[in-house]
Amino acid sequence: MNQTEISSRSGSVVGLESSLDDGLQVTCSDSSKKQFKFDLVLRPEGNQEAVFAQRRPIVSSVLDGYNVCISAYGQTGTGKTFTMEGTPENRGVNFMRYELCVNMLEVNNNEKIRELLVDNTNQSTNKCVFFCLNVN
Ligand SMILES: Nc1ncnc2c1ncn2[C@@H]1O[C@H](COP(=O)(O)OP(=O)(O)OP(=O)(O)O)[C@@H](O)[C@H]1O
Structure with a gap:
């Protein structure tokens, strides 16, 4: 319940069974109760x-x-x-x-390693490019 509902001392019409995580109970205006089933009910806490x-x-x-x-x-x-x-x-x-992290590394003929996605100013020849994909 929000602050307004709490300060006006409203009661909750929705009840949760303490041991189950797939159902809840709604109290109707005539005080009858209805049960509902779901795949999952997350608790207020x-x-x-x-x-x-x-x-x-x-x-x-x-x-x-x-x-x-x-x-x-x-x-x-x-x-x-x-x-x-x-x-x-x-x-x-x-x-x-998930966060996907992609690196492209170039190893040129001087065996220098360059991160292609960061530095693309110097073009070189005879290069081997590695593509790394990390999933976190
Ligand atoms: N689980 C929660 N814990 C704390 N505050 C919450 C929670 N859920 C909602 N609130 C607060 O309740 C208020 C209304 O929530 P929210 O704006 O997400 O509702 P909404 O369903 O997106 O509304 P609308 O359909 O009008 O856009 C917000 O001030 C929000 O911060």
Whole structure:
């Protein structure tokens, strides 16, 4: 709940079973309760890392050549932007994806090594180029 809801002493209509991570219970206006099942329900105390940990396998499948789309859906003010973007101090899913680091190294006939993506001022001949890809 946000500060306004807390200070006006609003009650939560959503309940989580303490031992399960795939369901929640909603209390209706007539006090009846409805159960809903999902693939996964993250708990309110879960942080940005917990959200990303759940999405990590899908993000990893990009490296296997699959197209991936993560969408955030929900009522206004429920935290879609916070979850995906986060804040500078508390980054969201978009900032926790993999980082690809590419180096291209040239070894010329004087056995000098040059980083091609950094320095491209001097062209040389008889060169061997290495392409390194690091995935973190
Ligand atoms: N998990 C969270 N922890 C702390 N603050 C949060 C969290 N989720 C959302 N908030 C805060 O709640 C407010 C609304 O969140 P946010 O802007 O992400 O909602 P939204 O779903 O993107 O809204 P809209 O659909 O109107 O764009 C923001 O001030 C945000 O910082």
